[in-house]
Amino acid sequence: xxxxxxxxxxxxxxxxxxxxxxxxxxxxxxxxxxxxxxxxxxxxxxxxxxxxxxxxxxxxxxxxxxxxxxxxxxxxxxxxxxxxxxxxxxxxxxxxxxxxxxxxxxxxxxxxxxxxxxxxxxxxxxxxxxxxx
Numbered sequence: 001x002x003x004x005x006x007x008x009x010x011x012x013x014x015x016x017x018x019x020x021x022x023x024x025x026x027x028x029x030x031x032x033x034x035x036x037x038x039x040x041x042x043x044x045x046x047x048x049x050x051x052x053x054x055x056x057x058x059x060x061x062x063x064x065x066x067x068x069x070x071x072x073x074x075x076x077x078x079x080x081x082x083x084x085x086x087x088x089x090x091x092x093x094x095x096x097x098x099x100x101x102x103x104x105x106x107x108x109x110x111x112x113x114x115x116x117x118x119x120x121x122x123x124x125x126x127x128x129x130x131x132x133x
Contacts, residue, residue, distance in 0.1 A: 005057050007064050015071045017079070018088055020051050021058070022068065022095060027088040028052070030080030058101075066101040072108045 004010065004021070012019045018027060028051045032044045039047070057064060070092075078085050095101045 004054065007057075009065045009067070011067045013069045013071075014074050016074065016077065018070070018074055018092070019068060021054055021066070022091060023051060024084070024088050024091050025052055026080055026084045030084055034079060063098075063100050066095075068101075068103045069106055070103065071106050075105065 010021065012021070017031060020028065023031070025048055028048050029044060032039065032047045036044070036047075058066070075089065092103055096103050
């Protein structure tokens, strides 16, 4: 996360879930509850708080440029129910209205990718970037 906070450019490919940097609180909570069912409510809230704190960099002055490529599966896979997904999708739409964020969707028709197992990003502080592959 330290490299991410210093990045001038953040690029990420997401194959399974919405990237943490742009998740809503409820979406993040639903993910943590799903993937760590033994976690206490306190532990879940700590994880959600940490995840949300990452998003402060999106409103930094100047903010980093953000480029996200979401596999269509990310938009089809539901976590937390319809209301949570509607809010998460609205968040993604809102991000596209900012001049520093690009959100692209890789449709199913495109076929598979070499990133079939999930999200990928690479941090390169020499270039001031966090780059998703």
